[in-house]
Each structure stands twice: as C-alpha cells, then as structure tokens.
Amino acid sequence: MPAKKRGTTSSSKSADFSQVDVARLAGVSQAAVSRAFTPGGSLSDDTRAKVMAAVKQLGYRPNVIARSLVQNSTNIIGLVVKRFTNPFYAQMIQEFTRVLQEQGYWTLVFNIAEKQEIEEALPMALQYRVDGLIITSATLSSKLADECARSGTPVVSFNRYATDGHSHMVYCDNFEGGRMVADALIDAGHTRIAYIAGEESSSTNRDRETGFVRRLEERGHALALRESAGEYDYEMGYAAAERLLLSGTPRPDAIFCANDLIAMGALDLARCKLGIKIPAELSIIGFDDIPAAGWPSYELTTVRQPFGILVDTTIQVLMDAIHDPESEVIKKVVTPTLIWRGSSRRKE
Amino acid sequence: MPAKKRGTTSSSKSADFSQVDVARLAGVSQAAVSRAFTPGGSLSDDTRAKVMAAVKQLGYRPNVIARSLVQNSTNIIGLVVKRFTNPFYAQMIQEFTRVLQEQGYWTLVFNIAEKQEIEEALPMALQYRVDGLIITSATLSSKLADECARSGTPVVSFNRYATDGHSHMVYCDNFEGGRMVADALIDAGHTRIAYIAGEESSSTNRDRETGFVRRLEERGHALALRESAGEYDYEMGYAAAERLLLSGTPRPDAIFCANDLIAMGALDLARCKLGIKIPAELSIIGFDDIPAAGWPSYELTTVRQPFGILVDTTIQVLMDAIHDPESEVIKKVVTPTLIWRGSSRRKE
DNA sequence: CGTGATATTGTATACGTATTCAACAAAAAC
DNA sequence: GTTTTTGTTGAATACGTATACAATATCACG
Numbered sequence: 001m002p003a004k005k006r007g008t009t010s011s012s013k014s015a016d017f018s019q020v021d022v023a024r025l026a027g028v029s030q031a032a033v034s035r036a037f038t039p040g041g042s043l044s045d046d047t048r049a050k051v052m053a054a055v056k057q058l059g060y061r062p063n064v065i066a067r068s069l070v071q072n073s074t075n076i077i078g079l080v081v082k083r084f085t086n087p088f089y090a091q092m093i094q095e096f097t098r099v100l101q102e103q104g105y106w107t108l109v110f111n112i113a114e115k116q117e118i119e120e121a122l123p124m125a126l127q128y129r130v131d132g133l134i135i136t137s138a139t140l141s142s143k144l145a146d147e148c149a150r151s152g153t154p155v156v157s158f159n160r161y162a163t164d165g166h167s168h169m170v171y172c173d174n175f176e177g178g179r180m181v182a183d184a185l186i187d188a189g190h191t192r193i194a195y196i197a198g199e200e201s202s203s204t205n206r207d208r209e210t211g212f213v214r215r216l217e218e219r220g221h222a223l224a225l226r227e228s229a230g231e232y233d234y235e236m237g238y239a240a241a242e243r244l245l246l247s248g249t250p251r252p253d254a255i256f257c258a259n260d261l262i263a264m265g266a267l268d269l270a271r272c273k274l275g276i277k278i279p280a281e282l283s284i285i286g287f288d289d290i291p292a293a294g295w296p297s298y299e300l301t302t303v304r305q306p307f308g309i310l311v312d313t314t315i316q317v318l319m320d321a322i323h324d325p326e327s328e329v330i331k332k333v334v335t336p337t338l339i340w341r342g343s344s345r346r347k348e
Numbered sequence: 349m350p351a352k353k354r355g356t357t358s359s360s361k362s363a364d365f366s367q368v369d370v371a372r373l374a375g376v377s378q379a380a381v382s383r384a385f386t387p388g389g390s391l392s393d394d395t396r397a398k399v400m401a402a403v404k405q406l407g408y409r410p411n412v413i414a415r416s417l418v419q420n421s422t423n424i425i426g427l428v429v430k431r432f433t434n435p436f437y438a439q440m441i442q443e444f445t446r447v448l449q450e451q452g453y454w455t456l457v458f459n460i461a462e463k464q465e466i467e468e469a470l471p472m473a474l475q476y477r478v479d480g481l482i483i484t485s486a487t488l489s490s491k492l493a494d495e496c497a498r499s500g501t502p503v504v505s506f507n508r509y510a511t512d513g514h515s516h517m518v519y520c521d522n523f524e525g526g527r528m529v530a531d532a533l534i535d536a537g538h539t540r541i542a543y544i545a546g547e548e549s550s551s552t553n554r555d556r557e558t559g560f561v562r563r564l565e566e567r568g569h570a571l572a573l574r575e576s577a578g579e580y581d582y583e584m585g586y587a588a589a590e591r592l593l594l595s596g597t598p599r600p601d602a603i604f605c606a607n608d609l610i611a612m613g614a615l616d617l618a619r620c621k622l623g624i625k626i627p628a629e630l631s632i633i634g635f636d637d638i639p640a641a642g643w644p645s646y647e648l649t650t651v652r653q654p655f656g657i658l659v660d661t662t663i664q665v666l667m668d669a670i671h672d673p674e675s676e677v678i679k680k681v682v683t684p685t686l687i688w689r690g691s692s693r694r695k696e
Numbered sequence: 697c698g699t700g701a702t703a704t705t706g707t708a709t710a711c712g713t714a715t716t717c718a719a720c721a722a723a724a725a726c
Numbered sequence: 727g728t729t730t731t732t733g734t735t736g737a738a739t740a741c742g743t744a745t746a747c748a749a750t751a752t753c754a755c756g
Binding site for chain 2: 742743745
C-alpha cells in the first residue's frame with residue numbers, strides 16, 4: 001500500500017506517485033527525474049539508473065496531464081464524427097485511430113447527432129486543448145472556424161468543403177465520381193436513369209448528384225426520376241426505392257444511389273420484394289465500396305473511395321499543419337475509381 | 349490579435365487567455381473568475397456579470413487540462429477496442445461515445461490490433477488519468493489489472509470475463525445463447541449439425557461453443573463437424589464454410605456460426621458458390637443480430653445481443669464504480685434472444 | 697448603535713510537470 | 727598549470743486552474 005495518500009474527499013482516486021516522490025527515494029532532484037523521462041535530457045548514466053530504480057520500486061507513471069499543461073500540447077487529436085450507422089464511417093474511425101496511434105497521437109471522439117450539436121462539441125474539444133481536429137460529415141460555422149484559428153488549433157475537414165478560410169480539406173472527387181457513373185450507365189445503353197439522393201444538405205450528395213446530372217446532360221440525356229432517401233442508410237434507401245419504383249411512372253432501367261448502403265437497400269427492395277431481375281431489368285450503382293458491396297449476394301457496382309489514401313492524406317495534412325501552424329490552407333483531392341461488378345449491365 | 353503571446357518556440361500554439369487575463373480586465377481576482385465557472389461558486393451577481401463581460405470580450409475558454417490536474421479527474425473514459433471490421437463493434441463505439449457524452453464524459457479511443465498491444469495502450473490510458481476504462485475484446489493481464497486498481501481507475505470488461513479480482517464485468521450470456529441454438533436446431537429436426545468457430549482464444553467463442561455442444565449432448569446429439577474461421581469476419585467465415593462443405597464427409601444440414609459475419613460468409617458461399625438451397629438443404633444460424641442480418645437478402649436467424657442494454661449497463665456500472673471506488677466487483681449478465689428468420693428451418 | 701450571522705472577495709497555495717539559469721565538476725586544450 | 731569547453735545537477739519558476747483560509751462587507755435583529 002502506498003505510503004502516502006493525497007486528497008481528502010472520499011471520492012478521490014488512490015495515491016499516485018509524483019516525480020517528487022521518485023526524486024526523494026532516488027536522492028536526486030525532481031528536475032533530474034523529469035530529465036530521465038525527456039528524450040535527450042542531460043543526465044548521467046549513474047543518476048538515470050538511480051531514478052529508474054526508484055521509478056520501478058514505486059511503480060511511478062508520468063502524469064501526461066501535467067505535462068500537457070506545461071508543454072501546451074496534449075498529443076490528442078479530436079475526431080468529430082456524425083452519428084454513423086454507415087460502415088464507411090465506422091471503418092474511418094478505425095483507421096484514423098490506428099494511424100494516429102502510429103504517429104504517437106491519441107483520439108478523442110466527439111459523436112454528434114444533429115448538425116447543430118457541433119456547436120457544443122467543438123468548443124469542448126478546444127477546452128481539452130487538442131493538438132488538432134478532424135471533422136467528418138459536418139461543416140464548421142465560420143464562428144467556430146475562427147475560434148479554432150484563434151486558438152491555433154489546425155482543422156482538417158474530411159470529405160467536406162470548408163470555405164471558412166482556415167480549415168484544410170481532404171476529400172474524394174465526388175463530382176468526378178458522379179460523372180463516371182453517368183458515363184458507365186450511358187455507355188451500357190441505359191435510357192431511363194434515376195438518382196436516389198442521400199442526406200440532401202451534405203456536400204458529398206450535392207457533388208455526386210451534380211456531377212452525375214451534368215454529365216448526363218452533356219451527353220444528351222436527362223435524369224428520368226429522382227428520389228431522396230434523406231439519410232445515408234439502408235432502410236431509407238429501401239424506402240426511397242419503393243417510392244421510386246412504385247410511383248406509377250415507367251420504371252427506370254438504372255439507378256445511381258448516393259452511397260452503397262442506399263444502393264443495397266434499393267437492390268434488396270427491387271430484387272426481393274418486387275422480383276425485378278438485377279441487372280437484366282435494372283442496373284444499380286452505389287458509392288463508397290464498403291466491404292459488403294463485394295459480397296456475392298450483392299456484387300454491387302460502385303465508385304470506390306480509396307479510404308486508406310484518404311485517411312493517410314488527412315493525417316499527413318494535419319501533421320504538417322501542426323508542425324507549421326502558419327501554413328496556407330491545404331486542399332487535397334483524391335480521385336475515386338469505378339468498380340465494375342454484377343449489379344449493372346456492361347457495355348453491349 | 350491577442351495582446352499577449354506566450355511561449356517562445358515557433359511551433360507553440362497561439363496565445364490563449366487565462367483566468368488571470370480575464371481577472372485583470374474585469375478588475376477582480378483570478379479566484380473570482382474561477383468561481384464564475386464553478387457551479388455553486390460563491391459570487392455576487394455584480395462580479396459575475398463583470399467576469400462574464402470580460403470573458404466574452406476576450407473570448408476566454410477554460411483550460412480543462414489545468415482543471416483536470418488540480419481536480420485529479422479528467423472526465424475522460426478510455427475505451428479499448430480491438431481492431432474491428434465487425435459492425436457489431438462499430439455500433440458499440442458509436443453507442444458508447446453517445447451515452448458517455450450524455451453523462452458528461454468524453455471518450456479516448458485506444459485501438460489495438462494484437463492482443464499484446466494492450467500492454468502498451470493501457471498504461472498510456474492510465475498516464476492520461478482517465479476516470480475509467482471500458483475494455484472490449486481483450487482481457488487484462490493480472491499485472492495490468494493491478495496497476496489499474498492501484499491507481500484507482502475502475503475497469504469494466506465488456507463481453508469478456510475478467511478473473512483479476514478488480515475488473516467489473518458486463519456480458520451477454522453466450523453460453524445460454526449457444527444452448528438456445530442447439531434447441532432450435534434439434535427441434536427443427538436437424539441431425540448433422542456443424543459449428544464454425546470465431547477467434548479461438550476469445551471467451552465469447554468458447555462460451556457459445558460450449559453451451560451449444562453441451563446442449564446437443566444433453567439431448568443425445570453430437571457435433572457432426574467443426575471448423576474454425578479464426579477471426580470474426582466475413583472472409584474468414586466464407587473460407588471456413590468452404591473447407592467445411594467441401595471436406596468430403598457427408599454435408600451437414602445445419603451450421604451454427606460464432607457470429608453473424610461468419611454466418612453471412614458461410615451463407616453466401618453455400619448459396620452463391622455451391623448452389624445449396626437455404627434453408628431447405630441447409631440451415632444457418634448466427635450470433636449478434638447486426639443490422640444486415642435482417643436484410644431480405646440474408647434473413648439470418650440469429651441470437652440477438654441486446655446491445656443497447658449492454659452498453660447502458662456497462663456505463664451504469666462504470667459510473668457507479670467511479671462514484672464508489674471501494675465497491676465490490678460487479679458482474680451483470682444480459683440474456684440474449686433467438687430471432688427467427690428465413691435462414692433456418694422451423695419446427696415441422 | 698451594537699452584535700452576530702452571512703455573503704462576498706482576495707491571498708496564498710497546491711496539482712505534477714518541463715525548463716531556464718546558474719553553479720559546479722570534469723575533461724580537454726593549450 | 728591555466729584556461730576553455732563540455733557535461734551534470736539543483737533551485738527556482740511557470741503552466742492555468744481550484745480551493746482553504748482569512749479578511750472584509752453586508753445585513754438582520756435587538
């Protein structure tokens with residue numbers, strides 16, 4: 001049992017040892033103990049050994065919070081995510097935490113449901129003095145962006161535009177992805193082409209749709225039908241497809257869906273509930289290339305977001321910004337790839 | 349531009365204001381500013397107003413790190429997860445961060461790949477002085493558990509046993525879940541029953557399998573075949589099912605898979621590659637009830653882990669432990685439910 | 697007006713670390 | 727042998743906050 005207790009309230013945590021305790025036991029100064037834990041700290045092998053012996057004997061562990069206070073750097077990155085049922089984002093968190101850890105950073109997750117909740121979560125992240133922020137599925141208000149800039153906290157917007165003048169950006173070329181799908185469907189001979197939107201207010205949806213529709217028009221086609229899922233999830237995609245396919249108008253022969261989950265919902269509805277042959281009677285194309293898109297039950301043609309590259313790039317940009325706070329706004333665009341699978345007809 | 353700069357190195361962050369700055373501007377003491385941010389702090393309306401005016405003018409934001417240092421409490425919970433491709437765990441993180449936020453806590457994620465990495469990650473969590481720890485998909489070595497206990501950091505093991513004498517536990521009754529599946533398959537008239545294991549070393553796999561096999565034996569049946577996926581993911585399940593179904597021995601008429609992802613892999617292999625009719629020729633049952641299990645393309649019969657309850661219970665246990673550090677080890681077992689769907693035959 | 701209770705405020709200190717500065721010792725250079 | 731360089735060390739201070747304690751000011755009540 002530790003020889004010393006601190007704190008008076010019963011709810012306080014048990015005693016931890018400080019560098020002072022270690023120093024006393026080792027017969028050196030507190031500064032020496034600190035230097036023993038500082039890479040490149042000036043310390044003789046002799047005292048270092050004495051310190052380490054005392055450290056081991058006490059089971060001392062440095063207090064990162066105290067270090068963060070004096071060094072004004074926490075080694076923590078704030079990751080703001082919108083509530084995700086989408087495997088794409090689950091995979092993202094997975095990947096972000098992993099790569100950040102490799103670089104010696106830890107991830108504090110802020111989970112926001114409503115768009116407006118970011119107004120509360122982000123100030124909290126700043127209060128924790130995170131070294132940097134990654135924002136997915138949300139856009140910073142200019143007021144928030146200013147606060148980040150003022151506190152010197154670099155921000156990278158992931159898969160979103162940011163026009164605030166401070167945030168860096170890394171995103172997939174959604175516009176180009178939409179164009180690819182338009183070309184693919186026209187080339188395959190489709191004539192009644194539909195689109196199912198995801199979350200209407202998201203820039204990803206806007207860009208995918210705009211690229212898609214523009215390219216259709218460039219090649220003399222028009223969008224035959226449009227429906228909105230409202231969210232990027234399976235159930236909403238299923239329901240939207242139902243509205244689309246039972247609307248009474250002539251059935252489309254191809255649907256481009258704003259993401260894979262929506263596409264899988266649409267595919268299941270068409271195939272399982274309406275008995276439509278995929279792709280003979282209806283082509284369906286998604287966006288993201290989540291793992292399930294490649295499963296034999298779906299064989300979903302889709303636009304692959306190279307998320308390994310996206311994540312790595314995002315973290316690289318963030319690291320650069322942390323080490324050079326004065327740098328200009330960086331903007332990296334990653335090009336997606338069309339992955340041909342069995343849910344869409346090929347060129348004849 | 350802030351009137352004052354701190355730090356000397358070029359890489360230091362921009363100036364933030366401290367309570368001292370606010371106090372000077374408001375013409376009060378630093379303590380008064382602190383009290384203005386302390387709920388129930390003794391302060392007159394007059395000075396409070398002066399403080400708040402200065403706060404607003406400067407754009408002051410409290411430094412949670414400094415507060416954590418003096419209060420010896422960070423309001424951060426460490427969440428240790430094993431690298432997850434499994435949607436079940438993605439959903440968990442989602443849910444944990446959400447509920448913890450509702451309770452005023454933030455989540456620091458530690459992502460470990462290899463079992464042994466926890467030996468590095470966990471001390472780090474302790475260095476950050478987290479108020480509590482939730483451990484999923486891993487077991488604490490007794491050495492680590494001791495360190496947590498010594499530092500007074502409560503630990504809840506999620507869906508794992510912990511015999512270290514300190515960790516609390518919340519888990520689903522996997523043993524009972526296995527029994528349910530055995531009963532369901534026997535009642536439906538199956539005679540050649542197989543099992544595909546997940547990660548062999550996990551207690552979840554062991555319990556599901558043991559419950560399953562024991563119950564089979566109790567009712568006079570034996571396990572006809574056994575194969576191991578090795579991991580809890582789709583690809584491994586697909587491959588394991590291939591080995592199982594092409595092994596040359598008479599084909600099983602039912603397979604219980606250690607989780608849904610494995611089951612979906614097995615189902616896709618059987619149906620799409622081998623052309624086996626599900627459930628007429630082969631019943632498949634999974635475990636977890638992930639969202640995709642209910643999709644019309646799979647209609648997977650499965651054992652539902654009530655993960656909302658699991659998460660809520662875990663956090664409740666953790667909160668209790670934080671507020672009463674001297675409490676005995678708590679162990680909560682949640683009972684799963686069998687969800688009947690189309691991938692398995694019903695009783696005749 | 698006096699007295700005690702109460703509310704408000706400031707001073708001083710603590711939390712655990714990193715780091716500057718000066719002191720000193722040892723070694724190297726001459 | 728002296729001077730210069732280099733390497734080690736401790737004392738002192740700073741980081742930004744919370745809080746115990748003492749010192750007031752305010753008020754109620756007689």
